[in-house]
Amino acid sequence: MKKEKRQNAAADILRACLKNKAALIPGIIILIVIALSVFGPLLTHYDETSQDLLNRLMPPGNGHIFGTDELGRDVFTRVLYGTRVSLLVALLPTALAVAAGCAAGVCAAEFKGATDFIIMRLADIMLSIPGMLLAMVVLYTLGGSLTSVVISLVLIEWGGIAVVVRTATLEIRESEFVEAAVSTGAGRFRVMMRHILPNLVPTLIVLFTLNIPSSILSESGLSFLGIGIQPPDVSLGLMAGSSRQYLFQMPHLALAPAGMIMVLVLSFNFLGDALRDILDPGRRTL
Amino acid sequence: MSENVLISARNVTKSFKLPGNKRHIAVDNVSLEMYKGETLALVGESGCGKSTLAKLLMRLLDADSGEIIFDGTDISALSGRALRPFRKRMQMVFQDPASSLDPRMKVRDIIAEPLEVWNALGKKETDERVLELLEMVELKESAMYKYPHQFSGGQKQRIGIARAIALNPDLIVCDESVSALDVSVQAQILNLLKRLKKDLGLSCLFISHDLSVVNFIADRVCVMQARKICEINDAKSLYEHPEREYTRYLLSSIPTIQVKNVF
Amino acid sequence: MSDILLELKNLTVSIRRDKEDIPIVKGVDIAIPRGKIVGLVGESGCGKSMTAKSVMGILPGAARVSFGSILWHDPDGTVTDLTGLKEKELRKMCGTKIGMVFQEPMTSLNPMMRIGDQVAEVLLIHKLVKNRSEARDKVIQLLNEVGIPEPELRYRSYPHELSGGMRQRVMIAMAVICEPKLLIADEPTTALDVTIEAQILKLIRQMCEARNMSAIVITHNMGVVSRLCDSVYVMYMGRIMERASVRDLFSNPIHPYTRGLLSSIPRIGENSEYLKTIPGNIPESEKETVGCEFCLRCSEDERRCFFERPEETEAEEGHFVSCFTAGPGNEVHHE
Numbered sequence: 001m002k003k004e005k006r007q008n009a010a011a012d013i014l015r016a017c018l019k020n021k022a023a024l025i026p027g028i029i030i031l032i033v034i035a036l037s038v039f040g041p042l043l044t045h046y047d048e049t050s051q052d053l054l055n056r057l058m059p060p061g062n063g064h065i066f067g068t069d070e071l072g073r074d075v076f077t078r079v080l081y082g083t084r085v086s087l088l089v090a091l092l093p094t095a096l097a098v099a100a101g102c103a104a105g106v107c108a109a110e111f112k113g114a115t116d117f118i119i120m121r122l123a124d125i126m127l128s129i130p131g132m133l134l135a136m137v138v139l140y141t142l143g144g145s146l147t148s149v150v151i152s153l154v155l156i157e158w159g160g161i162a163v164v165v166r167t168a169t170l171e172i173r174e175s176e177f178v179e180a181a182v183s184t185g186a187g188r189f190r191v192m193m194r195h196i197l198p199n200l201v202p203t204l205i206v207l208f209t210l211n212i213p214s215s216i217l218s219e220s221g222l223s224f225l226g227i228g229i230q231p232p233d234v235s236l237g238l239m240a241g242s243s244r245q246y247l248f249q250m251p252h253l254a255l256a257p258a259g260m261i262m263v264l265v266l267s268f269n270f271l272g273d274a275l276r277d278i279l280d281p282g283r284r285t286l
Numbered sequence: 287m288s289e290n291v292l293i294s295a296r297n298v299t300k301s302f303k304l305p306g307n308k309r310h311i312a313v314d315n316v317s318l319e320m321y322k323g324e325t326l327a328l329v330g331e332s333g334c335g336k337s338t339l340a341k342l343l344m345r346l347l348d349a350d351s352g353e354i355i356f357d358g359t360d361i362s363a364l365s366g367r368a369l370r371p372f373r374k375r376m377q378m379v380f381q382d383p384a385s386s387l388d389p390r391m392k393v394r395d396i397i398a399e400p401l402e403v404w405n406a407l408g409k410k411e412t413d414e415r416v417l418e419l420l421e422m423v424e425l426k427e428s429a430m431y432k433y434p435h436q437f438s439g440g441q442k443q444r445i446g447i448a449r450a451i452a453l454n455p456d457l458i459v460c461d462e463s464v465s466a467l468d469v470s471v472q473a474q475i476l477n478l479l480k481r482l483k484k485d486l487g488l489s490c491l492f493i494s495h496d497l498s499v500v501n502f503i504a505d506r507v508c509v510m511q512a513r514k515i516c517e518i519n520d521a522k523s524l525y526e527h528p529e530r531e532y533t534r535y536l537l538s539s540i541p542t543i544q545v546k547n548v549f
Numbered sequence: 550m551s552d553i554l555l556e557l558k559n560l561t562v563s564i565r566r567d568k569e570d571i572p573i574v575k576g577v578d579i580a581i582p583r584g585k586i587v588g589l590v591g592e593s594g595c596g597k598s599m600t601a602k603s604v605m606g607i608l609p610g611a612a613r614v615s616f617g618s619i620l621w622h623d624p625d626g627t628v629t630d631l632t633g634l635k636e637k638e639l640r641k642m643c644g645t646k647i648g649m650v651f652q653e654p655m656t657s658l659n660p661m662m663r664i665g666d667q668v669a670e671v672l673l674i675h676k677l678v679k680n681r682s683e684a685r686d687k688v689i690q691l692l693n694e695v696g697i698p699e700p701e702l703r704y705r706s707y708p709h710e711l712s713g714g715m716r717q718r719v720m721i722a723m724a725v726i727c728e729p730k731l732l733i734a735d736e737p738t739t740a741l742d743v744t745i746e747a748q749i750l751k752l753i754r755q756m757c758e759a760r761n762m763s764a765i766v767i768t769h770n771m772g773v774v775s776r777l778c779d780s781v782y783v784m785y786m787g788r789i790m791e792r793a794s795v796r797d798l799f800s801n802p803i804h805p806y807t808r809g810l811l812s813s814i815p816r817i818g819e820n821s822e823y824l825k826t827i828p829g830n831i832p833e834s835e836k837e838t839v840g841c842e843f844c845l846r847c848s849e850d851e852r853r854c855f856f857e858r859p860e861e862t863e864a865e866e867g868h869f870v871s872c873f874t875a876g877p878g879n880e881v882h883h884e
Contacts, residue, residue, distance in 0.1 A: 176386035180449070183346055184400035185373035194399070198390045331742035332713075438830045439593075468592035469769060470827040473813035477823045495742060502815035502824065525817055539747040540817065541772025543799055 016278045023274035026267035033264060037087055040080030047077070069243065069253055078234050079256050085146070085235040086264065089219040090212045093153035098208045100154060101161025102200065108162065109169035110192065119162065126159035135222055144230045149222060153215050161207050168203045172196050202279030209272030213265035220261055236261050289358075292457060292489050293376075294319040298342055298352030298362075300335075312338040314513040315352070322456070325483060325490040327504035327521070329497060329536075334510040336493050340459050343491065344376050345369060357456070374404060377450035381462035383442035387434040393420075393445055394430040400452045419448040423478060440471035444478065451482060459491045464499060476503055497540050501525055509533050553622055554763045555581040555604070555731055561616035562599050562608065570615060574599050575787040577617075581731065586757055586764040588778035588795070590771060592810075594831055596787040597767045601733050604631065604765075605649060606639045621646070644675050648724030650717070650753075652736035657720060658708040665692070665704030668723045675727055688726070695722045696752060714745035718752065725756055732757065732764040738773060750777045771814060775799055783807050786832070786842040789861070793868035803870045806843045841872070849874050 017023045036043070069075055108119040126134070135152035142148035172178060173196065181191050220237025222228030229235040236257040243253035295318045301309040313335040320326045328336040341347040343354055345361055354362040361372050377400070380386035387396055397416045401407055407415060413430075420429055423444040434442055443463065450458050460479065464472045480503055483490050494500050500507055501521060508518040509532065517530045528534045562574035574596040581587050589597045602608050604619055619631040621642070631639060643649075651657040659667060668691070669684040678684045685704070692700035695718040708716055717737065724732055734753060738746040754777060757764050766777055774781050774795060781798050783791045783806065791804040802808045809827035829846045841847070844854040851873055864875045 176380045176382060177388040179346065180378065180380060180386050180446075181388075181399060181403075183344060183373065183376075183378045184403055184449070184453070185370050186399065186403045190403065194391075195388055199388070201390075331744065440830055468831065469771070469810055470592060470813045471830065473815075473824040473826040474828075476815065477826060480823065497743070498815045498817050501817045535744060537817070539743040541743075541747070541750075541770070541776045542817070543771055543775045543811070543814070 013278060017275075020274055020278055023271060023278060026270040026274070029263065029267045030271065033083060033260075033267075034087060037080055037083040040077070040084065044074065044077045044080065046074035069239075075239075075253060075256050078239055079236070079260055082234045082236040082239050082257055083260055083264075085229060085233065086216055086219060086237070086261070089146070089149055089153070089235070090216045090264065090268070093150045094157065094208055094211045094215045096150070097154045097157035097211065098161055098204055101158040101207070102165050102204055104158065104162040105165025105167075106169050106192065106196065106200070108166045109173065110188070110196075116166075120166065123159035123162045126155065127163070131156040131218060132221065135218065136225075136227060139222065139227045144227050146229065146233070149219055149228050152222075153218055156218065157211055157215070161211070164207060165200065165203065168200055169196055172199045202276060205279060206272050206276045209268050209275060212268040212272075216261060216264055216268075290321050291319050291355075292322045293343055293354070293356045295339070295343060296353040296355065298339070298349045298354065300338055300342055300347060300349050311513055313342060313349075316513075316515055317352075318508065318515065318518070320457075320489060320491060323487055323489055324505045325492055325503055327492045327494060327500040327507045328510060329494055329500050329507060330510035330516075331495060331536075335513040336510050337461055339510070340461055340491060340493050344378060344459055345372070346378075374400075374453050375455050376457040376459065377453065377455040379443070379446050379450045379458060379460045379463040382466055383439055383446055384434070386446055387442060389434055392431050392433060393437075396434070396445060397448045397452055400449060404453060406453070415452070416448075419452055422451070422482065423448045438471070439467050440475060443467060443471075443475050447475075447478065447482070451486060451488070454486065455488070457489045457491065459493070461493045462495070463492075465494065465496060472499070479503065497525075497536060509536065552582050553580050554583045555579075556620040556622070557600070557604070557617070558620060559617035560600065560603060560614065560619065562596070562603050562612055563615045564612045566611065572615070573612070573787050574603070577784075577787070577789055579782055579789070581763050581765060583730075583763055584757070584761045585779040586754070586766060586777055588774040588781040589765060589767045589784060590769065590774050590781055591784035592769055592831055594786070595784040597784050598735055600784075601735055601765055601767050605643050605647060605733065606631065606634075606636070641675070644671065645677075645727045646729050647731045647733060648727065648729040650720050650724050650732065650734040650737045652739050658716060660708050662707070663705050664708060664711070664719045665689070665706075668692070668719065668726055671723055671726050677727060688722070691722045691726055692719070695719075695756070696748075697722075712745075713741055714749060717741060717745075717749050721749075721752060721756065725760065725762070728760065730762060732762055733767070734764060735767045736769070737766065739768070739770070746773070747776075753777060771799075771811060783810070788842050789871065790843065791868075791870045791872075797865065797868045801865070801868070803864050803868070803875045804843075804872050805847045805849050805874065809846075809848065 017027060069078070104119050104123065108116040134156055138152035138155065139148050142151065178191055178195050181195055186194070216236075219228055219235060220240060223235050223237035224241035226241065229238050231238070239257040240254050240261070243250070246253050295316055298313060298316050299311070300313040301311040304310050316335075316339060318339070328339060330336045338347065342349050345354065345364075349362055352362065353360050356372055356375070359372070361369060364372070394413070394416050397419055398412050401412050401415060416430060417427060420427065425441060425444055425448070429437070429441075429445070434445065437445065446463075463479070464475050467475060476499065479490070482488065492500065492503055504521045506518065507521050507524045509516045509524070509530070511532050517524065517528065517533050519529070524533065525537065528537055557577055557579040560574055560577045560579075561572055563570040563572040577596075577600060579587070579589070579600070589600060591597045599608065599612060603614050608614070614632050617632070621629045621631055623629070629642075631642070634642065658664065665685065665688050668688045669681065672678045672684045672687060673681070678687060689700045689704055692703060697703050697715060697718055703711075708719075711719065732753070737753065738749050741749060750773060753764065753766075756762065766773065768774060778795050780794045781792065782789050783798070783804065785806050791798065791802070791807045798807065799811070802811055806827070809825070812825040813827060815824060827846050832845065838844075839858070840856050841854040841859055847854065854873060859871050859873045861869050861871045862875055864870045
């Protein structure tokens, strides 16, 4: 009895997620996809790069679940490996962007004045440049690679996050419990760590999950254009891009990676929405 | 007499900036003295400056001009670190019990926050002190590990009171602390405040728009009207012989109930 | 012509939550006589607002009338059950025969519209005037009647340019412009200062008397009831605990809840050390109780209250109480 009461907030949230179907289903799907991409090599006896020119452009079946591509590579294996890259590209730059945006937004709201002005104008500038254009500039300068894709995605995303975080911080700062903390004598740092950041967490998690799909889509777009991930590395976008010549004869070549992109994007979107509801403690009991 | 004064304001003025270089004067050249151990009520209609005056006294806002003297020290010029020891001695109970408690903190952490800020005690002692405080505000021990939203409005306000008295302050400021509550709960909280005030020897600055509530709790009443003090007097004399026209008008506006035979 | 305008019969409103219907108004009977002001008083969560909202058909999403009827008596003797009306018929009915005043006039007025136009809008929607200029004349006349100075000038004001009291006057004008037979006022003065409150209460009283209009006033404030109403229903957790004329209720409150409520109010000129209170908190209305809703907080020591719900009994003429202690042969003991 006593033990149960002492469980921390993370456990509470996890339990709420398990009860909530809207969070549970996309959560499970994401976990399955992660497991597939991590344990991919165990599920297939093909290699993602080994070519088999005799069995080019095979339809699904015959030991190839999704058939083979124009170089006779197993599409299923390539989707597994591509998902790995896409997930990495989804999680890493989004996490970095949320961290950067959060730091920028909180600083802007907390220090006000010149700091606020500079950070927010910088964010405005970033937001006013079309994302793809910005990414192309970075990629042409640094060359196409995973690192430059990550850098360009962080650059695209941090501005929007900073704006949202700044507004949320200002709102929390205005609330009476912050005033109450100040009146007990709590310093600025304590207020930031104990009150503002914990209350930002739901906003951050939602921003994180809602930005993941756009990261996946941006990476796919960039790779599709041929300036993102470079062969022999493989990503879902790259696969979809290289299959466009065969779109009408062999639609499965595009459908397999595109379907995976869709599953990931939708799952993260739904998870984000569900988490937003769960993380509001007032509504958790409802 | 002057060592009996806990906190006083001398010619305090506060104005807020409005868009377009205009200024809105919220408190206009107000002087006020509050004695140790008394309950002083600030009453007035919305926008009369009573909440702003209280926040000025607590130094949650900075006055444009004038002095705030707390227990013999002018605190109006102090800032940051120098002000902290005084913060400890004045605490606040807010109007809306829902928004004045951090929704993401458990009750134990909410009540312990002032204790932790002052590093007063170790973890075990803090827990004991929190328990003691919960008992003082008549909440059960099991409240410790719940979140604020699991409590009713009156219980939340009790948590807010426990937090305010955690550091044994000299002064607590109650800003409309019972006006958001239901009548039956309001009476409980009023009784609690009155009892705590007596047991702990607190001084209490009680801000309210409700003259009947003030009549119950206050020793002295200060009526504010349009950013200035209109009348200040003992509660009894003020209610029986209001000197100013405005006070009489306020008193006559209260809906009175003629009830016989209750209990 | 019966002298009852609106009758709620065994009205039950429930909210659907987690696949369960939780009743929040439990079999309430209320009769509103023509030209009278009826108060519905109780603490938060007692179902008073839901009762009023069910009359207007504006219950929030998950709530619905699950049982009972709301009968509207027209002067010619026809009776309409509002719960059986279609959305469109109800809207028409509500617009022309029932007016409503809300607690917060700032949020119930459109901030982007001039107040005069907002009031005139109501007339135009229900086609009660031929054209805009006729509507305008009527609105200005009414703004004058509700005590707005310089109505021609104020016609062109936006809501934020008015004080809270003035906005509430505009709301009242909007509610009565179609000459309704019934005014529903949901906490009409809760957001206002006492001096303004007194003026608004007086205005509502005047409007009702001038138009022979009935009113339901929903409030938590006993003072408002005593100033404004003719009769009063005391609600607790979805049930009527006591009903009587205002004079009877305040001179001889019988139900332990009413007495507790009245003694909880601090009164000027009465200097007791502590207030008498009702112990405990208002329970969450999640669980259906078999006994009296108030038994857990009641000062009377009656065992059967926990197992049996008291029927409504007439304690004195026109004064009904749902409590065993008020039954015949049960003399109420006051200390």
